[in-house]
Amino acid sequence: NDKQKECEDCHVLQESLLSSASGYSNYRGILNWCVVMLVLSNARLFLENIIKYGILVDPIQVVSLFLKDPYSWPSACLIIASNVFILAALYTERRLAVGTISKMTGLILHIFNLTSLLIFPSATVLTLTSMTPVGGVLSLGVYTVLFLKLYSYQDTNRWCREIRQAKAKKLTRSYSCPSVAQSNGSAVHTYVSYPGNLTHRDMYYFVFAPTLCYQLNFPRSPRIRKRFLIRRLFEMVRGNWMVPTIQNSMKPFQVPNHLIWLIFFYWFFHSSMNFVAELLQFGDREFYKDWWNSETVTYFWANWNIPVHKWCLRHFYKPMLKKGINKFLAQTAVFLMSAFFHEYLVSVPLKMFRLWAFMGMMAQVPLAWFVGRFLNGNYGNAAVWISLIIGQPVAVLMYVHDYYVIHYGGTT
Template identity: 40%
Template sequence: MAGHNRSHGRTEPSGDRGGGGGGGGGGGPRPRLRRTTSMGRAEDITQTEQKIRHSQPDHPYGLLVDPPQWFYTLNGGPFRFGDRYPSLMVLIYLQVHAWAALAIEKLLARSVIRPSFGVFLQIVNIIMILMVPHVVVTYLEAVPLVGLTCVCWCCVVLSLKLASYAHVNSWCRRDRGGTQRRRSLSYSKSMESLNPPASDRTEVDSAPEGVAIRKLVHYPDNLNLFDLYYYLMAPTLCYELNFPRSDRLRIWFLARRVLELIVGINMMVALFQQWIIPSVRNSLEPFSKMDITHTTERLLKLAIPNHLLWIVSFYLIFHSYLNLIGELTQFGDRRFYLDWWNAPDINTFWRTWNLPVHRFAMRHIYLPLLRHRFSKFSAAVAVFFLSAFLHEYLVAAPLRLLRVWAFLGMMAQIPLDTLTVFVRKRFSPRLGNVLVWLSLIIGQPMAIMMYYHDYIIERQDIAAE
């Protein structure tokens, strides 16, 4: 069957692409068998790679780490003097949307435009930010994968930050006749419980120990470029008029975080090049053939380095990078994650592993929906739907490939949460924690294999046409 598929793919390429011609005596159009084509091309790709490996010296695998290749991948090719670096140009262009958000808020503060029209303009501004990668993919073919991925991440972060910026300023406009927002909501609840009520405190007493005492900003004095750019640089997705600030800059703390980033990024790239890329390539043919045995073997082989890579990336992002940014901006709230590794169910995991996103979702999606009389389940589904959309967005745009694997994987967290809660209550929290770890260890490699398979086949389709 496999051999027949390959010969069919070689002798009748026009029938595959055009849907007509070929074989048997029937002159009508023939439907294209995508799975058969996928299997044949996957085998051809695999055989080509095997010939290249066999033509190499005695150690076809050995040490695959190649640092010069890292720059080649990041740059999208060899360095050429005079390159325009479109990813960097796009990141600079995104400042226009930040200025637009500030201009809209100033017009609203002066009552130049109606609040409903201002909300409409902010929504259009955010949608345009999310459309930037699509425009880049459509009109700039030379953008490297890594650069486009960075652009997508920056677009998502900027859109969430500007959504919070608009939301908080709308609250302040409603409170103009009453109490102003004098204290930052970024203070932890445990810190608030140790302090007296806000009505009994002065501005000096309201600042926790180690946090710099500054004059409080009131609306609309916050509507300026300095305030906006400090918020855009701060390691948080939730806007406040008055953030907690530290009183000094620790040089040795910065040096340790920078060293962690340098060593960690090199280790991640080496791990990716040495183990993950060969494992993913070797999974292409059995995955195309739906060979359950070999696919499972490749999945388990990929799970170990992938999970190690995920843990290292978590540490670098949520501990090293965010603390580095927090120290540079003297941002006082440094709690970016909790002990998610002990989570007895999926719900606890998602509430503890990424606190900046969790706080944004609770503050701007979940609690507002509850105030509008939505049920807790409906509000939770809305949060997971937004998260699923953004996960798919971060994968589909860089790969130039629209699939729904990441979206479905995130929406599957809802029934998985029900299962883990049942296991936690019926059996033990430890068994629920085991299920959480299994979903992390197995789910991600499966998604990687599916996206790699579809990406390679799609590229071959484009090349064949």
């Protein structure tokens, strides 16, 4: 028997583990090695950064981006004023729920409120000389998010009213479902039915929640994880270590814009939104998908910003399809709306209208058709990356050039 075991074959037909044909995919040890090497190699750079540059977040420099006069806070006041539009949407829905105003009157009030939500801040930014471009972008960004949220709010509540009317029976309220007259609702995790959702607490939870689509009962996480919060907070403030590298790369005028965009994506969609979601125990954390693997332009725009994609799909794209509009026209309309808001968020704070952002977004329509028709696989993914690396910096440079010519061209 021992002789027989010694004569047994010890070789079989098989591939090396690192060969693609092996099917092996567990590289956790190599990933850990990369993390260890990254930490060790950057520890010295981190210490040199602190010694040479110190703490790079200069409070005075940061405040100067938002304020021209330390005694004038136009951006903060404008954001606080947005509560008027929030409460207007809530009280309109309350009146619709109890039937004190007609459906048409409620529709007119919502249209007026949503239109004012875009016109009022833009008019304020354009007329106030004390408003800085950064403060204007922040204010208009908040109002744009509120516009999308309140549109979803009235849309969802309208669907609830239609369902209730279709059932043709009164809503039976449970102990956990407060009445419309109550102002603050009950426990956070209780199940809410319409119109028990029309409370201040429900409205402001939705306003601060990292989503644009309203629903009566959001998925909730069971508890707040403190370690998770600390990690996300650390990621949010870690960006100041990257400032010297980015500034140095801008001196020979390389193209740091794309790198800044990637850093912003991680900071906002992963760190910041997860931080807010954890604080509010908001359960749906799918803020992005694998857009970096996009083989088509359409896939990229559908997966890099999931909150906006969900809103467009739920409140804009699908309603158009239900009305008989074909998919291409519906997709074009989505890009058209996105182009408007991109231009709105850039031209108004800069107080100059060049339409570079608008044209850049509309150029995505033929680009999406071309990439989807003639390229696929790695070629399609490369085309998407090229459009991101070249397209966005070109648009930014156009605005920087025009802004410099308008404000500083006469002094040189």
